[in-house]
Amino acid sequence: MVKTVGLPTEVKDGERRVALDPHAVATLTSAGLRVRVQQGAGIAAGFEDSEYRSAGADVVPDAAEVWASELVVKVKEPLRCEWKWFRPGLKLFGYLHLAAAPDLARALQETGVEAHAFETVREGRHLPLLAPMSDIAGRSAAIMGAYYLAQGSGTLLGGSAGVPPARVVVIGMGVAGTMAARGARGMDAEVTGVDIDLERLRRLHLDGTLTATLASSSSAIGETLAEADLVVGAALVPGARAPIVVDAAQVRSMRKGSVVVDLAIDQGGCIETSHPTSLSDPVYEETGVIHYCVTNVPGQFPRTASRALSAAIASRVLQLALDPSDPLLTGSLNVAHGRVVHPVVAAALATSLTAVS
Template identity: 50%
Template sequence: MKIGCPKEIKAQEFRVGLTPYAVHEAVVHGHEVMLEAGAGLGAGFPDEDYAAAGARIVDGAKEIFAWADMIVKVKEPQAVERRMLREGQILFTYLHLAPDPEQTRDLLASGCTAIAYETVTDAQGGLPLLAPMSEVAGRLAPQVGAWTLQKANGGRGVLLGGVPGVGPAKVVVIGGGVVGTNAARIAAGMGADVTVLDRSLPRLRYLDDVFGGLFYTRYSSAGATADLVADADLVIGAVLIPGAAAPKLVTRAQLSTMRPGAAIVDVAIDQGGCFETSRPTTHEDPIYEVDGVMHYCVANMPGAVARTATIALGNATMPFMLALADKGWRRACEDDPHLLNGLNVHAGQLTQYEVGKALGIDVIAPTLALKS
């Protein structure tokens, strides 16, 4: 198969879809790889590393999109990239379609077969291609939250861990999944007073058992959320419904109960965000203020630590990428129902129920797409 990897063009996105190790594996499997010049520089991988692994380096993405049977990326294709997709071409990347009707329409119109990292599953019910970036974003969230709280950035001027004689910041993490667990660990490690909210009692028991009082846990009722948010210095939104738009768990009215200069970090912004006042920002201009509360809503947080994130993502995606290349998308998805769960778009039809529900678009079952 001809595998193409263009340079990411989303603002301040430094990750790359293929590492040199993945290129080497693909070439060993008998495939051809074409990479856009400079695609890996942001993650610390020069063109020479890719050439040594067997990739052909070309200038510009247009040649790659015209040549490749499968496009491997990190972020959702931007408008100019979507116009280069064609019928029958495989797109393997993060999509996050539920809050993005324009992208969804363009992918349907292209006729491509789009498989989204974030809806591929595993035998344990997890999301193996989302988990590495969730771990990275979760661990980054207290770090960027602490920065947002600094007075020069509009924050309260509160140090997360406090100092002797001065109490620590109060941090609330909404969601006890991969993002929330990693965020709570790091925030607690920085010395903050941390509470994690979740609606799953088994998950709350797990967190208590494993972390042994490192942070507090509370059941995520509307009342408890409102009380904790009002008293928080930093709130981290870490909720996820696979494939669906994130629920709005904190309203603007609740936001107004927070102290002036308090901060929120919305890690769910890729799926539309879990705060009513959230809107996507970039690493270049990451913070804005609403009702005195500072919002950090960067839609590609792991791009800030591009080398770590690229290698972590590559480790997870490589087996699936090789299966698609070795077998073709149809047989690979027939052999692996978890990969089939990643199918979002095929031949002008939407195959992801949660996206269809969010956008009001008719959906066919992925199993029917296999037969079409």
């Protein structure tokens, strides 16, 4: 059984979230766990060190002390500067997205870390620890897409009297795609939803979230993209590398100044021309199309995102410390005993390693 839990300050560019808020920390300390919080870890999300102390945590000055805990809980995947703290027996719980991060997967295996990923925890078909951040990223995709569309082609999503609204295409109508579509519809855009799940498309069309639907197939998407102002990528096969749904030629067919927001970039991206960007340098242009491919979109809404994440993970962190075999943790384990043990993640990594060798 784990007795110490560490909560480090996030180090990824622009990342202002913290994995556990003081309420969640109080849940852990009242169950007898010792929680070490890095000084200032919650400040950007509006949580003072004094609130963590009142919740029973030890607030410590350095990251090294936090990482010396038996279980480390963090938001984003450890960056290279944090790998020095990997060691046999360390338990790690956070967003890892290993299918798109073979070097991190190798480092975890070689150092004997037991790595659990938020994004692969399952409750039936539902991904309860990915959903809260997908919700926020989806809402944000509509906001960022609308902003960059103004910078690019100078188009307003809702149009105006005598001017038709912009056309938005959302690929993957799960949690993130649905929220992106709702956001764009809220600004009066026309929104076409693309998915392989026709029942989901039917429901979202009937409830007014979508103005049109399209079964996901490369040629059908091509015709729609040529007319699109904003494309949001949110297709996911849990644990696997994101499927490439839009190829480079289809992106080239889009109008100059149109925008791609590829949320699926954390799993490798579902648009061929996407590559990861950061919150401090979020966009690049390829064949005249603006690409926004930030891998930690919710990091720019740290108060809301930290509270939402913390509420979703608190009971699971407790179970990981007390009894990792609990069904609440189904699907979490990605790396153990020097091997990638999650079958879908392992298959994705085997494919990516074969592709580069």
